Amino acid sequence: MYLLWYAIKINVMKVISSREFRDSQKKYLDMAITERIIIKRKNDFLELVPLGNTIPDNPSPSNDPYFNDPRNIERIELAIQQAKDGKVIELTKEDQKQLLGL
Numbered sequence: 001m002y003l004l005w006y007a008i009k010i011n012v013m014k015v016i017s018s019r020e021f022r023d024s025q026k027k028y029l030d031m032a033i034t035e036r037i038i039i040k041r042k043n044d045f046l047e048l049v050p051l052g053n054t055i056p057d058n059p060s061p062s063n064d065p066y067f068n069d070p071r072n073i074e075r076i077e078l079a080i081q082q083a084k085d086g087k088v089i090e091l092t093k094e095d096q097k098q099l100l101g102l
Helices: 018-023 025-031 070-084 093-100
Strands: 013-017 036-041 044-048
Touching: 013 018, 013 025, 018 025, 018 036, 025 036
Parallel strands: 013 036
Antiparallel strands: 036 044
């Protein structure tokens, strides 16, 4: 009998005003490394995205902003390595329906 555990990561974001960001820049720049920080400026929302030591090129042909975040690239590379190492579980259609509650 196999027992599979699934963890759902809930992305929590903090939305702050531009004034709040200006008053506490260091605090929010440090927080952006571990969590999503969104700055509301009039009717626009801006996101602080840590890029590390370099500004990476976007590998997406459509320039999808998802690939601008190096954390997303790291997750994709980890998943590719896990697949190469055989650390995958193949689900049947019935398994997929059961997991999704269909």
